[in-house]
Amino acid sequence: MSGIGKVQDCGTKGRMDTNDSLRVASLWHSMHAISQQLSPVNGCSGIELLQADTFDLHCFQSLPGTKFFVVCEPGTPHMESLLRYIYELYTDYVLKNPFYEIEMPIRCELFDINLSQAVLSDRVALLGR
């Protein structure tokens, strides 16, 4: 899938402009594919977690190939569950929205509100189900 749907920056220094976001996204697509080629064993589905000095990057890939990313503090727990929850929000508020065009940037208010709530509020309680 091409194009970026949504970038939500919760940090202060992490801002990237749209061009950079597009470059990073396409770079990631290639990295994802190359990492599958380099796998020593069959059945590799690409990078799920990238750990760096100052941040961790979690990637969740849905069945049709849409990728969801979260950049967080190193060692933050429950990011995989958060990503799955965000995928649920995406299917409910974006894909089921009759006015949303596939592969266009996401401008669904309910999705934004629920996404912010999921990220900022008490994640542990939310994901404790």
Next chain:
Amino acid sequence: MQFFGGSEISPSPPVPTASGNNAHMMYVFNRNGVCLLYKEWNRPLHTLNPQQDHKLMFGLLFSLKSLTAKMDPTNADKGNLGVPQLPGQGCSFHSFRTNTYKLSFMETPSGIKIILVTHPKTGDLRESLKYIYGLYVEYVVKNPIYSPGSPIKSELFNTALDQYVRSIS
């Protein structure tokens, strides 16, 4: 990252927590992309011939470092994507994990890159990679016959490395 320091010549290895063959393969590159060492312990799937495989691995690491430096949320001043980063400049990744393997990466200030591909459930291997670098310094760099930039052919190094990697959980 502390490379020098301590009174011992080489640091003692991190305590192995379990025995077994957890490692799939290992690469060592120098700053020019020359593959100094490639060791394989368990690799059922070969998609490319060795030269292409080495080049692809080096290229992947180069791009991932570039991407990590760009995506760093704590650093306001970032270079442009694709600009080669000096060793130690900018935020660098130390590992990534897929569903089938975990790749641990370390770059030294001299540009030597050590890559270890293991089972996905392996823990943090940064200390292990530092120890492997210590082995490299002892057995390869300090060998008067070895010429830098050429593939490593030291028996002692290979044996010590093999022994150590098999002991990593």
